[in-house]
Amino acid sequence: MDLSHLLDGLNDAQRQAITLPPGGALVLAGAGSGKTRVLVHRIAWLLEVEQVRPWSILAVTFTNKAAREMQQRIQHLLSRPTLGMWVGTFHGLAHRLLREHWQAAGLPQEFQILDSDDQFRLVRRVIRALDIDEDKWPPRQMQWWINGQKDEGLRPQHLDAGQDPYQKRLIQIYSEYQAACERGGLVDFAELLLRALELLRDNQAIREHLQDRFQHILVDEFQDTNAIQYAWLRLIAGKQNRLFVVGDDDQSIYGWRGARVENIQDCQRQYPDAELIRLEQNYRSTGNILNAANAVIAQNSGRLGKNLWTEGGEGEPIRIYEAYNGVDEARFVVERIQQYIEQGLARRECAILYRSNAQSRLFEEALMQMGMPYRVYGGLRFFERAEIKDGLAYLQLLSNRHNDASFERVVNLPTRGIGNRTLDAVRAHARDFNCSLWQASIELIRGGKMSPRAAGALRGLLDLIEEIAANSAELALHERAAQCIHSAGLVEHHKHSKDGKGQDRVENLEELVAAAKQFGLEHDPEQGDALFAFLSHAALEAGEGQADPHEDCVQLMTLHTAKGLEFPLVFMVGLEEGLFPHSLSIEEPGRLEEERRLCYVGMTRAMRRLFLCHAENRQLYGKETYPMPSRFLREIPRELTEEVRSRPRVSRPVFNDDFSFEQVGFQLGQRVRHAKFGEGVVLNAEGQGPRARVQVNFEGVGCKWLMADPAFLQGI
């Protein structure tokens, strides 16, 4: 058999991973080492050489994008569709299992998926219904806490508050929230995973069926799995180890949302027979970039250990630029991009990476000034936009009148005279009679206790929904969507809005119809009701962030978002203590190491050129700060770097010119010691005589304004 198409152009480690006999394997895949390639070729190898049947393969990823990419690459390599194979995200696959086995999972057949926003609203509703003070028990935090419990596999009944009243409250809110979900047939994202786990755990027949079926389980980005996902994988894998997992402990950057890097080590312990293969040859970056990244990540403890190398050359030095401030940093970056573009680089090949979203602003302003097209990643995606969720809420009501979340969302949108008083009455009735808001509305209208006006308005909503339902029952999905957004008055509503975004919203609503049309074309009627499937799809896959991704744009995104991507030219900006590593992560060693991994991820995005920028002075939350350069900069060997000096040190901000310093007896940049705060650097000065004060940035303490009194502050 000719296997060249499966193995050509691969290195030894890659081949070794791909051709392992069926069984367990742990592939430590460094950044840019051809990880996806190995997964795809492994699957092809199993099919073509091991003669494995496609339906015995399960391939799991984290994002829809990764799942699609894998699917496409397999099909491309095999030149045929991947029939019967399960390739999808953890959530997508869990969803599929729950739909198939809804009864065994204890769910109504038509259970609906809550996205984070829906979940937030429901948590808030629950807290309000319990008459709990929202300020003391912020819905956001409660939502976060509940998800954290679910991610650890903990149900309310597993939790014991003991005598702790705080814990008691938390558990009460969790219980009530869960009860509300059960009543409404609602499943949040964490619940999808937990339910799917419990389904396998508690149902021997289903478990054994799946264990028999999936002889080969492949997992991407294994370092990002949480407790539930890992437990779920082990359950399906059964006693024999059939887990082929690919991951990189050095790229674990999602610990804060429950990911457990330890799963990698645990996997080794659980399955000692699993082969461990390291992919260390890098096909992306220059030697200098790799050496710098290696040096930074080497500062972390407890690594499995890996050193990236390349057959390519050293390349250019890593450029380090110290800006005056954020504006100067942005100016520098954009000017450099301009230069490289003049030399022939495409805009889409340039990326600006930052730690936090707020940092994008200055770069956007500089880019805008230059008239350079750019794209900011992150922010709301298509199905998360308010107007889209409004449209979807109407569709939800067509599908299920008793969806309270959707009812609440659109009950008075566009305004139709249903005020808070009316709504409160409906909510109270629903609570008292343990029924849906829809049902409560019907009963209240029938009961005749409402004002005629309120009853009329409410009646109007009910009639509207029933009318749309009746008129559109026979129509195709996208026609129903169109009917919905028009008859409900959403389009009209946005057309008349005067905040300038109305037109965008109308276009988005039209885009929703287009999305429904596309979905309808691909939907197999055998797979159930198209509307219902579309609604699940919308919750499970939030879609792209912005339209026309094909324009050639400079790419702006957070370091987290950049994971998995690569760019010929990368600017990492804001490398300052407090920003990156972020101040909230500096204290704890574990979190600091995660920041360092984030730095490693960022650096290894760069193919040819890498710029690292920091500013001496930065406006942060409206205050002026003088951050120290990031420790990560110091961890890079000097010989790999080159400082960019584009700046004569002349114009300093007026407020800390030499005159002020003469008055206070200290010099800018002078090292000083303070009895309480330790050592630091003088940054600024003001006043004179007894009112002379200096600003000092103390190591590990931060900036302080102090009396410039030699009794307390000594030069060293």
Place this chain on the structure above:
DNA sequence: AACACCGCGTTTTTT
């Protein structure tokens, strides 16, 4: 029901 003001928080994100 629309608008103004106030006060707070403010890392990172996918499903």
Place this chain on the structure above:
DNA sequence: ACGCGGTGTT
């Protein structure tokens, strides 16, 4: 600084 969400005013 800035934006968002929530409350209070017209």
